[in-house]
Amino acid sequence: MSHQDHIYLDNNATTPLDKRVLDAMLPYLTDSYANAGSSHLAGLTVNESIQEAAWQTANLIGANEDEIIFTSGATEAINLAIKGLSDSPKKHIVTIATEHKAVLETCRYMETIGFAVSYLSVSSEGLLDLNLLEETITDNTLIVIAMFSNNEIGVIQDIAAISQMANNKNALFMCDATQAVGKIAIDVKKLRIDLLPISAHKFYGPKGIGALYVSAKAKIKLQPQIHGGGQQRKLRSGTLNVPAIIGLGKACEIALNELKKDEERIKKLRDHLEKSLLKIEGSFVNGNTLNRIYNTSNICFPGVNSERLIIALKNISVSSGSSCSAATSTPSHVLKALGLSDENALSSIRFSLGRFTTLAEIEEAIVRVTSLIEQL
Ligand SMILES: *Cc1c(COP(=O)(O)O)cnc(C)c1O
Numbered sequence: 001m002s003h004q005d006h007i008y009l010d011n012n013a014t015t016p017l018d019k020r021v022l023d024a025m026l027p028y029l030t031d032s033y034a035n036a037g038s039s040h041l042a043g044l045t046v047n048e049s050i051q052e053a054a055w056q057t058a059n060l061i062g063a064n065e066d067e068i069i070f071t072s073g074a075t076e077a078i079n080l081a082i083k084g085l086s087d088s089p090k091k092h093i094v095t096i097a098t099e100h101k102a103v104l105e106t107c108r109y110m111e112t113i114g115f116a117v118s119y120l121s122v123s124s125e126g127l128l129d130l131n132l133l134e135e136t137i138t139d140n141t142l143i144v145i146a147m148f149s150n151n152e153i154g155v156i157q158d159i160a161a162i163s164q165m166a167n168n169k170n171a172l173f174m175c176d177a178t179q180a181v182g183k184i185a186i187d188v189k190k191l192r193i194d195l196l197p198i199s200a201h202k203f204y205g206p207k208g209i210g211a212l213y214v215s216a217k218a219k220i221k222l223q224p225q226i227h228g229g230g231q232q233r234k235l236r237s238g239t240l241n242v243p244a245i246i247g248l249g250k251a252c253e254i255a256l257n258e259l260k261k262d263e264e265r266i267k268k269l270r271d272h273l274e275k276s277l278l279k280i281e282g283s284f285v286n287g288n289t290l291n292r293i294y295n296t297s298n299i300c301f302p303g304v305n306s307e308r309l310i311i312a313l314k315n316i317s318v319s320s321g322s323s324c325s326a327a328t329s330t331p332s333h334v335l336k337a338l339g340l341s342d343e344n345a346l347s348s349i350r351f352s353l354g355r356f357t358t359l360a361e362i363e364e365a366i367v368r369v370t371s372l373i374e375q376l
Helices: 019-029 041-061 074-083 101-112 130-136 159-168 242-277 306-312 333-337 359-375
Strands: 068-071 092-096 116-120 141-147 172-176 195-199 210-214 296-300 348-352
Touching (some): 041 068, 041 195, 041 210, 068 074, 092 101, 101 116, 101 141, 116 130, 130 159, 242 359, 306 348
Parallel strands (some): 092 141, 172 195
16 A cells, blocks of 8 residues: 555554654664664764663653663553562552553453452543542552553543542552653653653654653662663663664654644544544544543444444554454453443444644545445
């Protein structure tokens, strides 16, 4: 499929690489190939670029560069954050039923090694009940885990309030902001976030690179999950993926400068798409529409098989839910948590827009989706 006729509305699954990010990476795939850990001049020079990328990454979220650990992505960052706390005397974890599988499955693993996990339910709009959260956190709660914005429905939780409650009970707070970093301004200090995973490919950086922010102030003693040469303060061994890290840094720098501009433009397009598609009889939006990230619209078209619609849409890329479960026809755990029937969950489509989505693409998507649904 050529770039021109591909209408890509699946930016929550992954984003295209920004050309400026690619340009920043290229020298590190060719001439600047030295190992960032080597003590010769070439190595030291590459290491300086790594330090700058750590600074760019930290700067986007209001952190310091020594609070950043590079990982292969958010999944690894989440695994390190949670499993890295296995030695703690506190054995209770609190999280939300609508979290990403990277969090939920790691929590399931923690249950097998002696932890108790509370998976809190959400309202029909996808919002966490703060009273329920407060009742659930105990003196034995090690960590509260809540996502910033949901990858499937875009709903944004009240992170400041959740963080406050965790703090009040001396529990750590991890915020899976993988869908928000680079799209919404986040300040980890103001929000008192202790651990925060980042993934470059969700905001126009390369795949296979991300980071874990670990608050220095919280004095967290993480156990490494990957042992070896002792890179990254022994927290994550392995030769640094230099080109990818440079790409992550560049993606962060661009996001910081362009996030406001992106928001204004993308929100208009998303609202136009949503308003137009809601004219289809019986259709409705999944999740709260006020506390929601500006690029996402998850719409249920009752009676329409979403997998069939996706195939029929051909060059228009949309999603039936989380990309991980797209191959199977099990209804999305997020939509089920909102109380949708299996049928409605399997009739829902996620449209996620991005920096490179155009008005012409949205107009064409509206026409094509509307006429296909009439046919189906
Ligand atoms: C994509 C995503 C992840 C996993 O990120 P990878 O870097 O692809 O491993 C985790 N959490 C959320 C909310 C995501 O959207």
